[in-house]
Amino acid sequence: MKFATELIHGKSPIDPEFGSLSHPIYHSSTFAQRSMDEFGRYDYARSGNPTREAVEEAVAGLEGGTTGLAFASGMAAIGSTFMIFSPGDHLVVCEDVYGGTFRLLSTVMKNWGLEATFVDATDPAAIAAAVTPRTKALYLETPSNPLLKVIDLKAATSLAKEKGLLTIVDNTFMTPYLQRPLELGCDIVLHSGTKFLNGHSDVICGFAVAKDPELGKRLKYVQNAFGAVLGPQDCWLVLRGLRTLKVRMEESQAGAIRIVEWLKTQEKVAKIYYPGLPEHPGYEAHRAQSSGPGAVLSFELDSYETTAKLVAGVKLAAFAVSLGGVESILSYPAKMSHAAMPPAEREARGIKDTLVRLSVGLEDPEDLIADLAAALGA
Template identity: 70%
Template sequence: MKFETRLIHGSHSIDPATGALSIPVYQTSTFAQKSVDHFGKYDYARSGNPTREALEEAIAALENGTHAFAFGSGMAAISSTLLLFQPGDHLVVCEDVYGGAFRVLTKLFSRWGLTVTFVDATSLDAIAGAIRPETKGIYLESPSNPLLKITDLAGAAELARSKGLITLVDNTFMTPYLQRPLDLGCDIVIHSGTKFLNGHSDVVCGFSVTKDRELAKRIGFIQNGFGAILGPQDCWLTLRGLKTLKVRLEESQSSAIRIANWLAAQPQVKKVHYPGLAEHPGFAVHNRQSSGPGAVLSFELESFELTKRLLEGVELAAFAVSLGGVESILSYPAKMSHAAMPPEERAARGISDTLVRFSVGLEAPEDLISDLGRFIAA
């Protein structure tokens, strides 16, 4: 079946007990057992819940993985997956990683001896040069957040395999509809499901996906032991949102392409970061490993004053944290997604005080351009 068909008719599309076209919300904390010697499939909802299981199986299938694990937030998915590593281990991480991942790596995991080297992951040589004897993994985003830099995922995975390392990829921006890192040789895919997978700005959730049986066993143990699970109501809402992923992302992506080209023509816009533009340095690599540029872009304006007026004055795009909803969202990385990153670290990565991230929603692109044009039209 094609991807859009699998979104609707994948695993658990019909409730086997009643024939309902919507999987029930099993709003329970525990399950009655009939035997002291042989417990049923479910015993306590932290360890397993039928609604969560349905969602996990759906996400795994879409990523061409075998196991997915649903967590209470994207950061819970990231942090729980990072518990695969132990004190003394070292990770190579893309330098303009999401600010929450930067924070947890440098402020929490550093406390118990997990060390990190941040590199320009657009260069496989830079990744290779940062590998040490104690290195255990490579953590990547492609496109990265917020500068949408592109990493050669197949090349990075091949490098990692040659060194016996685990490759982890945050695939939030692309979703499995546009990019499937497991197919490119990567070991683990992470999502903030809050974004495009749910797509309606009403759930906070995260996922970790793999097709490696041993890694799945370890992540499953962490999910149960650490306990940062996703509740059944939020699982049901995400299952609902997932069904329209293809049509939502196609429409938003089409608008994003149009808006990116318009922005690139405005003299008050210094630079547009979007892999759908031919001048993007990662254009060829991205086209090779993905089937579209996605619905998120960022751009730099000529002054902080203009940036402030735009963010505070737009009417159709919400000035807010997050992305991937049906509504357009303008974010300010310096004080939102990357506020946890010290100013000098942001500056070194090119995350300036005039950088704006734009998650394009389902509004008419003409209306969005008109709204932006009140501030930055040529």
């Protein structure tokens, strides 16, 4: 089936008992068993729930994986994935990783004994130089958050396989509609499902999808042991949101492209970060591994004063944390997504105090442009 058909009919079958087109919500914490010797498919909802299983299978199918797991948040998915490693292990991580991931690796996981080295992963030589005998995996975002850096996934996975490493990729920005890392040789794909997969700013959730069944079993073991699972009501909401993923991504991406064109004409805009621009250093790599530039862009203003004026002046784009909703969201990385990163670390990565990130929603892009123009006094 084509992607759009898969979204509607792939892993969410019609209810065989009553014919419901919407998957039932199983609000049950436990399941009665037939006997001491004959247990059913489900026993306790932390270990498995029919509604959760439906959304897990749906996301795994879209990514082309064998095992999908739904978690209570994107960070729960990331943290649980890190738990497949052991104290003393080492990861090579892209340097401008999401601030929450940076915080987890530099504090909680470091205290536990998992080490991480942050590198410019757009340079395969930098990745190779950071690998040690204790390295177990590469952890990548492409495009990265918030500078939209593009990592050549085929080059990264080739290096990883040569050295016997796993490759883990956060695919939140692209979604499986625009990019499927498992098909490019990666081993685990992660999502903050809160964002585009759900798409309506009403659920906190995360997903991990494994390509190899045995790796999937390892992740499933951690999910059950930690118990940071997604509740059935939220699972149902994500199933609902997934059905419109293609049309939402297409419309939001078209809006982002139009807004970038306008931003290029604005004197107060100092720099634009968007993989759809031919001048973007990762433009060709992104085109080779993705089917579109996505709906998220970042840009720098000419001064802190202009940045503050923009943030205070926008009316249509909500000034908020997060992204990927039907409504446009303007974020300020220095105090939002990357507030956990020390100022010196942010500056070293190019995350300036004049940088804003815009997730384009489903509003008419001309209205969004007019809103931005009014806020900038353009």
